Amino acid sequence: MAARGAVVALFALFCSGSLALVQTFQMKSIYCKISDSCDCDFKPDIRGLEWDLYRNLYGQHLAQDVVSEAVGDFLQKENPERPLALSFHGASGTGKTLVSSMVGRHLYGTAMSSPYIHQFIPTLHFPRLDQVQHYKLDLRRWVEGNLTSCARSIFIFDEMEKMPPGVIDVLVPFLGPDYVLFQTNYRKAIYIFISTVGEEVINELTLNTRLAGREREDIRLQDLEASISQAVYNNRNSGFYQSQIIPEKLITHFVPFLPLSRRHVERCALRELCQRGECHRKDVVEAVGGAVNYTPQDGQHFSSTGCKSVPAKVNLFL
Ligand SMILES: Nc1ncnc2c1ncn2[C@@H]1O[C@H](COP(=O)(O)OP(=O)(O)O)[C@@H](O)[C@H]1O
């Protein structure tokens, strides 16, 4: 018996070295699940996010203010009462995807490749209308599974206008204040939805403000939030068509992205040139500004593609 005991002890000793690493990992994971206090590789740098937004996002005072304030306030709470859900709206090329990647980059230190930042693109992940039930099940499991391993997960749903109606409703329990998800604090998660829905109201107000001779910075969030919320609820192609998420007010903020004018396009062109070591080429900046299409026909105030076509135009004129 004594010999057998010694063998067992020896075996345990032998294994303990090689298993130490695995055990440490498992212990951490168990501790995280029980205590709810591990935040994955979360390295929030709120000052960095603010700085990036103010320096590198042009013409979007509402997005700058709302995103830095909402994210900052949310992260200050050790136990937030509900997750942060931001919905970005505005025309193509105005900076929506750019801001979502800034948030990811400044909260996880790494680029968007972090395993705790999950990006969904409907044409890629939810392409078929006849598969809605299937997608709902998958999405629910995916979100639940990821929240269980990391409470501070970030979920980004880009191009929501292409999301089949109904799919996003599986998020209702995760977005509300009452859901109890075993072993995790699901309220620490951040959700970002992105779509062009609501661009008409945003563009119209920005145009009217300009025609009235007022500054675009005079536009306030309250001037747009209700009409964007209404637009997404009533639009069949918004991803939120008749979704409970809207009347239950589960979106923390609707964030409007205003249409960009020529001076913003030229700033985008200048930045692009500087990145290529050609900061001095003011002639190219001017040429790009002149080559972009502007709307409306009458007045030509706003770029119809935002800054999206700028790199291609810079290539053309450089
Ligand atoms: N407001 C902006 N300020 C600075 N750069 C911008 C802005 N809007 C767009 N850009 C530039 O144009 C590119 C495309 O913008 P993106 O964020 O993808 O637009 P969308 O609103 O369609 O998601 C970005 O990578 C960025 O370089």
Ligand SMILES: [Mg+2]
């Ligand atoms: Mg985009």
